[in-house]
Amino acid sequence: MAETMTAPAGTGHHAEHDDHAHVTNTGISNEKLGMWLFLGSECLLFGGLISTFLLYKKKLNTFPGFENTTVNKLGANLFDIPFTSVSSFVLLMSSLTMVLSVSALQRDDLRRTRLWLLATALLGSTFLAGQVYEFTAFVKEGLGFTTNIFSSAFFTLTGFHGAHVLIGIIILMTMYALSMRGRLSSRNAEALEIAGLYWHFVDVVWVVIFVVVYLIK
């Protein structure tokens, strides 16, 4: 059905520049719709991890063998809130640089696109470095992955998020490499926009984790 439709007026001249261009009946490219569907499914993944964390956090106080022990005290008390707040701020600002990068590419400003892309990757790396530092500090304090159910749920949830940030940084650097090779321009700005959607989603998930895991006592 989609193949029989014609491109709307005003877009035909773009289609003729792109051998791969074809029409969709949703009005949205399949890649972009696919990314949104993927992000919708990611909500379920992180929802499961957050629910598990909440259940185990409550369970910690009554877990057999851990009542009133030193290990039991090793939990939320270890959080360094000012440090995590700065990390959250860094990740939020990376969303700003990401959207500015997409905006610059849509205006065909490749210099600023690359600059904001690098800034986003740098901010993401800073956040990730902060997470590694936090994990290391926890382990030094005696809170390892298998110390108790709280720590297992905590490391799994934040670790999964960190893995998503790492994948995001790899995608950003791939986009940067593509732009250096002249394969990124306003004509295919949607590719960067889709990468940006993933990055913003990672940020949105952290917004929830920051409150649910770190701030709610």
Place this chain on the structure above:
Amino acid sequence: MSAEATTTIGHDADHSHEAHPNRDMVYVKVAAILAVITGIETFTYFESVVDFGRLTMPLLIVCMGAKFYLIAAYFMHLKWDKPILRRTFMVGIVLALAVYIITLTAFRFWDAVDVMPK
């Protein structure tokens, strides 16, 4: 299917510069609001500085919701994109919320006393 509802892969429906107005200042303002909200959230943790009492939890949830909305609406362009994308994302969120609220209820998470099997 109307002509307006069609597009080409790799391009938005209208690719001209007019279709991509410069919203950089909007993004900067949204980021500033996000930073302020994060600051408020952080302060709620330090009761010796500001004690919101029973309002702490609702305030945190409102702040979280506001940040979530601002990022999704402005940075992810849901405010300006086609409604189908908004619906797709909302389905994922609502489904996740429903499934996990039921799960937490099944495990008696909301009970004041822990009654989970040991």
